[in-house]
Amino acid sequence: MNQIQPYVRSLADKYGRERECLLPILQEIVATEHVLSQDAMVEVAKELNLSAAEVYGTASFYSFLNTKPHGKYVIRVCKSIVAEMKGKKEIVDKLCDILKIRVGETTPDGRFTLLETNDIGWSDQEPSMLINEKPYTYLTPEKIVQIIAGYQANGKSNNHQQIN
Amino acid sequence: MAPSNGLKRVDVIFGAYASTKYLILQKSIRREKQEIIQDIIDSGLRGRGGAGFPTGLKWKFAAAQPGNEKYVICNADEGEPGTFKDREILMKVPQKMISGMAICAYVIGATKAYIYLRGEYQFMVPDLQMELDNFHEQAREMNFDLTIELRMGSGAYVCGEETALIESMEGKRGEPRNKPPFPVVEGFHGKPTVVNNVETFVNANMICRIGVEEFIKLGTQDSRGSKLFSISGDTPKAGVHELELGMKLSDFVAEFGDDDTKAVQVGGAAGFCVPRKKFDSTIIGFEGMPTGGSMMLFNSSRSMYHVLHNYLEFFEEESCGQCTPCRVGCQQLLLGIEAIKRQERPASYLNQLLKLSETMKIASKCGLGQSVANSFSSIVENYVEEMIY
Numbered sequence: 001m002n003q004i005q006p007y008v009r010s011l012a013d014k015y016g017r018e019r020e021c022l023l024p025i026l027q028e029i030v031a032t033e034h035v036l037s038q039d040a041m042v043e044v045a046k047e048l049n050l051s052a053a054e055v056y057g058t059a060s061f062y063s064f065l066n067t068k069p070h071g072k073y074v075i076r077v078c079k080s081i082v083a084e085m086k087g088k089k090e091i092v093d094k095l096c097d098i099l100k101i102r103v104g105e106t107t108p109d110g111r112f113t114l115l116e117t118n119d120i121g122w123s124d125q126e127p128s129m130l131i132n133e134k135p136y137t138y139l140t141p142e143k144i145v146q147i148i149a150g151y152q153a154n155g156k157s158n159n160h161q162q163i164n
Numbered sequence: 165m166a167p168s169n170g171l172k173r174v175d176v177i178f179g180a181y182a183s184t185k186y187l188i189l190q191k192s193i194r195r196e197k198q199e200i201i202q203d204i205i206d207s208g209l210r211g212r213g214g215a216g217f218p219t220g221l222k223w224k225f226a227a228a229q230p231g232n233e234k235y236v237i238c239n240a241d242e243g244e245p246g247t248f249k250d251r252e253i254l255m256k257v258p259q260k261m262i263s264g265m266a267i268c269a270y271v272i273g274a275t276k277a278y279i280y281l282r283g284e285y286q287f288m289v290p291d292l293q294m295e296l297d298n299f300h301e302q303a304r305e306m307n308f309d310l311t312i313e314l315r316m317g318s319g320a321y322v323c324g325e326e327t328a329l330i331e332s333m334e335g336k337r338g339e340p341r342n343k344p345p346f347p348v349v350e351g352f353h354g355k356p357t358v359v360n361n362v363e364t365f366v367n368a369n370m371i372c373r374i375g376v377e378e379f380i381k382l383g384t385q386d387s388r389g390s391k392l393f394s395i396s397g398d399t400p401k402a403g404v405h406e407l408e409l410g411m412k413l414s415d416f417v418a419e420f421g422d423d424d425t426k427a428v429q430v431g432g433a434a435g436f437c438v439p440r441k442k443f444d445s446t447i448i449g450f451e452g453m454p455t456g457g458s459m460m461l462f463n464s465s466r467s468m469y470h471v472l473h474n475y476l477e478f479f480e481e482e483s484c485g486q487c488t489p490c491r492v493g494c495q496q497l498l499l500g501i502e503a504i505k506r507q508e509r510p511a512s513y514l515n516q517l518l519k520l521s522e523t524m525k526i527a528s529k530c531g532l533g534q535s536v537a538n539s540f541s542s543i544v545e546n547y548v549e550e551m552i553y
Contacts, residue, residue: 022336063320081471123246
């Protein structure tokens, strides 16, 4: 937990300490740590001379700034009406089946979090999903098996430490 | 294109001339600022995000403001369900958008501009940043002082509303401001700011390239130019298509439908649902039904209750919660149609819900709450039976 302070400081050095730098800082913390921990938000508040409540109030407004621990890979399946029409349910069922979790949950090894999200901008190629920032479109249950297998293989060689 | 079906395809947005040398900008910054503003006004260009405010006037107001700290913001927070046209511009011809932004900055006297990109489009950042680096190099060679920065959204639909977007850029919750003052007077950091949609900047750049006379040959009296349409749903031709504004919806359906089209949702969840019987009398454009370009087609296998339910869940989740009509209204509309479906409420309860949606239209603070009534009333009134049984 001690390493969060120098880390937050380095981000404040990089982006600046104005109020407008708050979101870029929070976004980078989420990208690297997969969560905005209380400790991180308190540190950000100190660096930017804001109250912790103000930082939390801002963070909690944005659905991509998770204040609860998420897995290393956050899967966001598009749930727009067009996605539903094109078979979103089969995609989500397949993901639940493979990962053995329900929507909103994280796998016990901390690898994957499964979420549904509003339109991600690929209605012409539904069903679609994001894994972290990467979009996947024209999904089928078979494609899901391949994609997840790719991430599972990839994850094993990577011993990234998570802060919870 | 066959003239008989009244639907005219155009190819100017993605067509030739995405110059990495920024030649249109080079030419434009040697012109009089007032002359460019007058061109944009004369072109009749209206905002392509959906609201349709005359672009030239917006630029003129911002240019007329005193002081030399002004901003240009490109709204790339494309979040309306069924919209993906800006994605294509950002991926294929970002130079045209950046050039339009730079011309705007020149005209209003800004030296700082931003692209507010939705979080869902994070994957584009490396390519966009590379193009911005190229732009900055070209601008230096032209002796033109403008820095363009990328700012990311974080998954909030309401941030597409221009004042919410500005709040978000200032590092706050993306809650819309009261208007007036409008951003052209008090925007980012309280300074005059032009916020335009991605496609609007591309159009402005195009007007500077082909001239007003050529531009107004496209479209109709009230809807000049062409428009990108994001076409999805029950269609064999899903994708981005550039069409002239002012077409009949029946012509559109003839081209893009699957011969079984029951309804078209024009303008996304915030737009209107048009049933088959009104296809022939509906004009797509500012003289009829304006749209940011989202066109979702539904065939007769689709339940319109299901469609409305999906939209209401969306609004309920994305309402920022700041004002009561929208926060409570979205919840109650959703709970209301569910209760009617379960027959816990009589069918007449729909009338009460329609009144509630009208109240939201009048009393909500921003476009989000104000537009829920569009899809709600147009779906409920045209498909009453589907709501009840």
